Every structure is written in structure tokens, then in C-alpha cells.
Amino acid sequence: MGKPEGEKGPNAAKRREAARAGRPVAPKQAAGGNMVHRKLKYHEHKLLRQHDFLQYEQDSWHEPYCIQKYHLTDREDYRRYLRLVGLIRGLMSHLRYLPADSKVRMQITQEMSKKAYDMGLITDPRGLSEIDKIGVEAFCKRRLPAQLVRLRMAGNCKxxxxxxxxxxxxxxTTQVRDPAFLVPRTLDDGITWVDGSKIKQHVSNFNANRDDFVEA
Known part of the structure; x- marks a missing residue:
């Protein structure tokens, strides 16, 4: 039988010499180039394939917060709102490079303010300062479930x-089955139950019973 093969590699000789001399030996470098962590096993790699431990967003807490509070069933909805906020802020930053008396700046600012106000994203359509306050939650609050909670037609967004x-x-006059529907300001007063809805019947019966009790 032949002698068993020793450790191979560019630093193998130095490691053997250090071991014979009693000096501490540095850990062997893994195949991936990491001196500390071993290479992931197959099932570990499959479980962690969608995780990036090297990059963390500063606002990583905000996404799960909005998803839970406003019951966003599709995680991509949050990403879409985030992209819209980025586009709005990018446009606003470009407008600030123009002079304050620029006709282009005043026209675009007026159109943006009116559009954001009509969508219910801002409460005061005046200037760029209000548009800068638009965030992801501004879009989440205009979703139909959030409006039902605001009108006390439901206890929570779920x-x-x-x-x-x-x-x-x-x-x-339109039945809506999409929870991601954004309600414009002009339709705030048009949110109601569908005719023939069981929920509407329960609410009507409860209100009728309550009125009879009060009158008695």
C-alpha cells in the first residue's frame, strides 16, 4: 500500500512546517475563498439562495411593516409603490435645478400637485414641499382596504x-374585487356595499335594531 496523500495546495508545505514546529496553523481556506465559513451544503444553499447577507437596505424594516399593516398580499405592490416614489422624487430634484420663476418648473409642479391631490396622495396641492412628503404609505393609504377601515366598514385591512x-x-357603480385598487379623491364618498350583499343586510339589520332600541 502506498503512503496516503498529504494536503495539497500552494500553502501546504508551509502548513506542514508550522505544524511540525508547534506554531498555530491558520484554517484551511474554503473553495469559495472564505477563510472562516465552510462551503454551504446542497440543502443549505437551496434554503438560502434568495438571501443576500452582504447587502442590507436601510429601510428593510419598512417593507414588512407596510405589508403587515395594510395587508399587501402581493409583495411586488410595495416595490411598485417604492419605484413610483423614486420617480417622483427624481423628477422633483431635477425641477429644483430650474430657476424658481421658470415656466417649465411652475407648469410641471402645478400638474404634479394637481395629480397627486386628485389621487389623494397629498392634502394640500401647493408647491414641491408637499410632493416631497409622498412615500410608500401614501399609496397604501389610498388602497381600497385602507379606505374601508377609514370609513369603519371593516376592523382591519385583512x-x-x-x-x-x-x-x-x-x-x-362598479363592483371591485381587487384589494390593490387605488381610490381617487373624487370617489371617497362612493365606497359602499354591493346591493344584495350579506354584509349590507347584516349592517342594515343591526342599524334597524339599534334604532328600535333607542326609540324604545
Missing amino acids: IASDFIEHGHVRVG
């Missing part, structure tokens, strides 16, 4: 989303 998906809610 229950409101169930009502919407089951076809109990209409906006104006």
Missing part, C-alpha cells in the same frame, strides 16, 4: 380585503 375579494364592495 378583513377589508376579504370583503373586497368576496365581492361585497363597490366603488361608485
Whole structure:
């Protein structure tokens, strides 16, 4: 039988010499180039394939916060709102390079303010300062489930989303089944129950019973 093969590599001789001399030996470098961590096993790599431990967003807490609070069933909705906020702020930063009396700046600012106000993203359509306040939550608050909670038609956004998906809610004259529907300001007063909805019947019966009790 032949002698077993020793450790191979560019530093193998130095490591053997250090071991014979009793000096501490540095850990062997893994195949991936990391001196500390070993190479991941197959099942570990599969479990962690979508995680990046080298890059962390500063606002990583905000995404799960909005998803839970406003019950965003599709995570991409948050990403879309985030991209829209980035586009708005990018446009605003470019407008600030123009003189304050520039006609282009005043026209675009007026159009942006009017559009954001009509969508319900801002409460005061005046100047760039209000548009700068637009964030992801401004879009989340205009979603139909959040509006149902605001009108006290549902206890939370999860229950409101169930009502919407089951076809109990209409906006104006249109039945809406998409919880991601953004309600414009002009339709704030048009949110109600669909005719024939069981929820509407329960609410009507409760209100009628309550009125009879008060009158008695």
C-alpha cells in the first residue's frame, strides 16, 4: 500500500512546517475563498439562495411593516409603490435645478400637485414641499382596504380585503374585487356595499335594531 496523500495546495508545505514546529496553523481556506465559513451544503444553499447577507437596505424594516399593516398580499405592490416614489422624487430634484420663476418648473409642479391631490396622495396641492412628503404609505393609504377601515366598514385591512375579494364592495357603480385598487379623491364618498350583499343586510339589520332600541 502506498503512503496516503498529504494536503495539497500552494500553502501546504508551509502548513506542514508550522505544524511540525508547534506554531498555530491558520484554517484551511474554503473553495469559495472564505477563510472562516465552510462551503454551504446542497440543502443549505437551496434554503438560502434568495438571501443576500452582504447587502442590507436601510429601510428593510419598512417593507414588512407596510405589508403587515395594510395587508399587501402581493409583495411586488410595495416595490411598485417604492419605484413610483423614486420617480417622483427624481423628477422633483431635477425641477429644483430650474430657476424658481421658470415656466417649465411652475407648469410641471402645478400638474404634479394637481395629480397627486386628485389621487389623494397629498392634502394640500401647493408647491414641491408637499410632493416631497409622498412615500410608500401614501399609496397604501389610498388602497381600497385602507379606505374601508377609514370609513369603519371593516376592523382591519385583512378583513377589508376579504370583503373586497368576496365581492361585497363597490366603488361608485362598479363592483371591485381587487384589494390593490387605488381610490381617487373624487370617489371617497362612493365606497359602499354591493346591493344584495350579506354584509349590507347584516349592517342594515343591526342599524334597524339599534334604532328600535333607542326609540324604545
